[in-house]
Amino acid sequence: MNRRYLKCFSLALLFSLHLWAEGGMYPINTIGSLNLKKEGLKMDVKDIYNPSGKGLIKAVVQLGGCTGSFVSDKGLIITNHHCAFGGLEPYSTPGNNLLEKGYVAGSQEKELPIKGLTCKILISNTDVSTDILKGTESVSDGVLKKNIIAKNIASYKAAEVLKNPDYTIEIAEMLPGKSYMLFRYITIKDIRIVYIPARNIGEFGGESDNWEWPRHTGDFSFVRAYVGKDGKSADYSQDNVPFHPEEFLNINAKGLAENDFVFIVGYPGRTFRNLPADFIKMQEEFTLPYISDLYTWEINTIKSLGAGDAKFMIKNEPKIKQLANVEKNYKGKLKTMRSIALYKSRLEEEQKIANKLNIEQSARFKNNLNKSNALYASMGSIAFKSYWYNNLYSESKAIALADNIRTISNAFRTMKTEEYNKIKKNTLSLIRSQYKSIYVSYDSIFLKKMLLDASNFSGSNMVPGLNTLLFKNENKMQVIREYIAKAYKKNLIFDSTSIFKIINDKPEKIEKLKDPFMDLVKNLNKDYHETDSLMTYYKAQLDALLPEYVDLRMEALGGDFLPDANRTLRLTYGYIRGYHPSDATYCTPFTTVRGMAEKDGAAPDYRLNEDIARLLNQNAFGAYKLKDKNDLPMCLLYNTDTTGGNSGSPLLDGNGQLIGINFDRCLEATVNDYAWNESYSRSIAVDIRFVLWTTSMVSGADYLLKEMYITQ
Numbered sequence: 207m208n209r210r211y212l213k214c215f216s217l218a219l220l221f222s223l224h225l226w227a228e229g230g231m232y233p234i235n236t237i238g239s240l241n242l243k244k245e246g247l248k249m250d251v252k253d254i255y256n257p258s259g260k261g262l263i264k265a266v267v268q269l270g271g272c273t274g275s276f277v278s279d280k281g282l283i284i285t286n287h288h289c290a291f292g293g294l295e296p297y298s299t300p301g302n303n304l305l306e307k308g309y310v311a312g313s314q315e316k317e318l319p320i321k322g323l324t325c326k327i328l329i330s331n332t333d334v335s336t337d338i339l340k341g342t343e344s345v346s347d348g349v350l351k352k353n354i355i356a357k358n359i360a361s362y363k364a365a366e367v368l369k370n371p372d373y374t375i376e377i378a379e380m381l382p383g384k385s386y387m388l389f390r391y392i393t394i395k396d397i398r399i400v401y402i403p404a405r406n407i408g409e410f411g412g413e414s415d416n417w418e419w420p421r422h423t424g425d426f427s428f429v430r431a432y433v434g435k436d437g438k439s440a441d442y443s444q445d446n447v448p449f450h451p452e453e454f455l456n457i458n459a460k461g462l463a464e465n466d467f468v469f470i471v472g473y474p475g476r477t478f479r480n481l482p483a484d485f486i487k488m489q490e491e492f493t494l495p496y497i498s499d500l501y502t503w504e505i506n507t508i509k510s511l512g513a514g515d516a517k518f519m520i521k522n523e524p525k526i527k528q529l530a531n532v533e534k535n536y537k538g539k540l541k542t543m544r545s546i547a548l549y550k551s552r553l554e555e556e557q558k559i560a561n562k563l564n565i566e567q568s569a570r571f572k573n574n575l576n577k578s579n580a581l582y583a584s585m586g587s588i589a590f591k592s593y594w595y596n597n598l599y600s601e602s603k604a605i606a607l608a609d610n611i612r613t614i615s616n617a618f619r620t621m622k623t624e625e626y627n628k629i630k631k632n633t634l635s636l637i638r639s640q641y642k643s644i645y646v647s648y649d650s651i652f653l654k655k656m657l658l659d660a661s662n663f664s665g666s667n668m669v670p671g672l673n674t675l676l677f678k679n680e681n682k683m684q685v686i687r688e689y690i691a692k693a694y695k696k697n698l699i700f701d702s703t704s705i706f707k708i709i710n711d712k713p714e715k716i717e718k719l720k721d722p723f724m725d726l727v728k729n730l731n732k733d734y735h736e737t738d739s740l741m742t743y744y745k746a747q748l749d750a751l752l753p754e755y756v757d758l759r760m761e762a763l764g765g766d767f768l769p770d771a772n773r774t775l776r777l778t779y780g781y782i783r784g785y786h787p788s789d790a791t792y793c794t795p796f797t798t799v800r801g802m803a804e805k806d807g808a809a810p811d812y813r814l815n816e817d818i819a820r821l822l823n824q825n826a827f828g829a830y831k832l833k834d835k836n837d838l839p840m841c842l843l844y845n846t847d848t849t850g851g852n853s854g855s856p857l858l859d860g861n862g863q864l865i866g867i868n869f870d871r872c873l874e875a876t877v878n879d880y881a882w883n884e885s886y887s888r889s890i891a892v893d894i895r896f897v898l899w900t901t902s903m904v905s906g907a908d909y910l911l912k913e914m915y916i917t918q
C-alpha cells in the first residue's frame with residue numbers, strides 16, 4: 207500500500223501532519239486538518255470534535271487504564287470485559303464466583319460499585335506551549351531546559367487547579383521541548399457494574415489466543431457512571447444518580463464489509479516512534495529478550511509449583527495473566543522487529559535525514575546522534591545488571607523484606623525521631639504486604655535462578671556484591687546451592703512476629719542480626735543504587751537531547767511523524783482488512799461464532815459457554831435473521847493504529863456509529879508501538895452484533911438493548 211502524502215501544516219498546533227491512508231494516532235485537536243471525507247468518513251469532522259461545542263468525542267471516556275464510550279443518555283458505558291471484570295472480585299465467593307459466572311444487574315439498584323475505578327470526560331484542550339516554554343528560548347543546555355519546562359508545567363497546572371477546582375487538570379508533552387497541551391477533564395468517581403458476561407465468553411481463548419488472530423473472544427462489558435444529585439462528580443453514595451452525558455453513541459447493527467472505512471477515538475497509552483534508532487537496538491538486544499525470558503521462566507515455575515498447590519495457583523492467577531500478557535507482547539515485538547529489520551531501517555532513515563539537512567543542521571544532527579548513541583551504549587553496558595537488580599528486589603519477597611528491614615535500621619541510626627517514625631510507618635506497611643505475599647518455595651527457586659543468572663554476567667554487568675560475598679571460589683553453582691539451602695531454612699526473617707517485635711522494641715539490634723538475606727542485601731545495595739542512579743542519569747541526558755533530535759527530524763522529513771501516544775485523546779482511522787501473517791497464508795477479517803464452537807475443548811482456554819452452546823444447538827438467534835452460527839459475527843480485524851489504553855475504544859463506521867469494541871492486536875502488530883505498517887498493523891474488536899446477541903439472548907439483559915434504543 208502506498209502512503210498518500212497530503213501535507214498540511216498547522217502553525218497553531220506546532221506540529222505538522224502527514225496524512226496517509228491509514229495509521230497515525232492523531233491528537234484530537236488536529237483532526238480538522240485531515241481530509242477524512244476522502245478516506246471514507248461520511249459525517250462532518252466537526253461532528254466528531256468541535257473545540258467550541260459538542261461532538262462525538264464527548265461520548266468517549268478514559269476508564270481507568272482503558273477507554274470506554276457512552277451508549278445511552280443514562281450514563282451507560284461500553285468497554286472491554288478485561289477492563290471491568292476485576293471489579294467483580296469483592297463480590298465473589300468460592301460458592302458464588304461472579305468473576306467466572308459474570309453478572310447482570312437487572313436494575314439500577316443492583317448495579318455494583320467498583321472501588322477505585324474512575325471515568326474521565328474531556329471538557330477542553332488548549333495549546334499552552336508558549337507558556338510552558340517561557341524562559342527556555344535562549345537555553346541550550348538540554349537538562350536545564352527540561353527543568354525549566356517541568357517548573358513551568360507545575361506552576362501552570364497549580365494555577366489552573368485554583369481556577370477550575372472541579373476539573374482534573376493535565377498538561378501533556380506532545381513533542382519534547384516543543385509542544386504542550388492542557389487538558390481539562392471531569393472525573394466521575396462512582397462507576398458501577400451493569401453487565402459483565404461470563405468469563406468463558408469475555409476471556410474465551412485466554413492466553414492461548416491473546417495477541418492472536420483469528421479470534422473468538424467476547425471481550426465486552428457494561429458499566430454506568432453515577433454523579434451526585436446536583437449533577438457533579440461525587441464519591442459513591444446510594445443517593446447518586448446516573449450521569450447524563452452530552453453525547454452517546456448510536457449503534458450500527460448491520461455490520462460492515464472488508465475494506466469499509468472505520469475509525470477509533472480513544473486514549474492510547476504509550477508509543478516510542480520519535481526516538482533514535484539506537485533506542486530500538488536497546489529494546490531488541492536487552493529489554494525485550496531479558497524481560498520476556500524472565501517472565502517465561504516465572505510463568506512456567508509458578509505453573510509447575512501450582513500444579514501441586516491449588517491455593518498458590520488461584521492466588522497467582524492474576525499475576526500469571528499479567529506476566530503472560532507482557533511476555534507474549536514482547537516476544538511478538540521481537541519476532542516482528544527482527545523479521546522487518548526495524549533497527550536497520552531506522553538507521554537508514556537517520557542517514558537519509560542527515561543527507562537531507564543543510565550542512566550546519568546535518569552536523570548538529572550527527573552530533574546529537576553521537577551523544578545519544580554513546581548514552582544508549584552506556585545504558586546497554588549495564589542493562590542486564592540493572593534489570594536483574596530491579597526484578598530481584600521486586601520479585602523476591604525475602605530480598606525485599608531484608609531491604610525494608612535494613613531501611614528501618616538505617617533510618618533509626620541516622621534520622622531524627624519524627625522523620626524516622628514516618629519512614630518506619632511507610633516501610634512497615636510494605637513489610638506487612640511482603641509477609642502476606644511471600645511463598646517460600648517459589649522465593650527460593652527464584653533467588654537461586656537469579657544468582658545463577660548473575661554468575662554468568664561478565665564485564666560491566668558483573669554484580670560486585672556477589673563477587674565479595676558468594677563468588678569467591680570457582681564453584682559458583684555449589685556456593686549458590688549451599689547459600690539457598692541455608693538461607694531458606696528456619697530463618698528468623700520469615701518469623702514476622704519476632705521481626706515486628708525487634709523493629710518495635712529493639713531497632714538498634716537489627717543491624718547486628720545474622721541473616722543471609724540481610725547480608726546479601728547489604729552487599730548488593732551500594733551497586734544497586736549506583737546502577738539505578740546511572741540509568742536515571744543516562745535517561746535524563748537522553749531526554750534532554752530529544753527536542754533537538756525531533757526538531758531536525760521534522761525539518762528533514764517535513765513533519766513525517768506525529769506525537770507519540772501519551773494517554774491523550776487520539777483519533778485513528780483505517781479499513782476493515784485481512785492480512786498475510788506468513789507466506790501463503792491470508793487471514794480474512796471476520797470471525798463467526800462457529801469458530802468459538804470449533805475451538806471448544808481443544809485446550810482449557812477454550813470452554814464454550816453452556817448458554818451459547820445451547821442457543822447454537824437450537825439455532826436461536828432472536829430477531830437476528832441468521833441462518834446458523836456461520837452467520838453470527840464474532841470479531842473483526844482492521845488496520846487502524848492502536849496500542850494499550852485503546853482497550854475498550856469504540857470502533858466506529860463512517861457515520862460515527864458503533865460497530866465494535868477494540869480489545870487487542872494480532873501478534874505481529876505488537877511492534878506497532880515502534881512503527882506502524884500496513885502489512886502487519888492490525889487491531890481486533892468484538893463485533894457489536896455479537897455483543898447485542900449475547901446481551902439479549904445469552905444473558906437475558908434485553909433491557910439494556912432498550913436503553914440503547916435498539917429495536918430489532
Ligand code: GLU
Pocket residue numbers: 531848849850851852853869870871
Ligand atoms: N489487549 C491489549 C492489552 O491487554 C490492549 C490493546 C492493545 O494493546 O492493542 O494490553
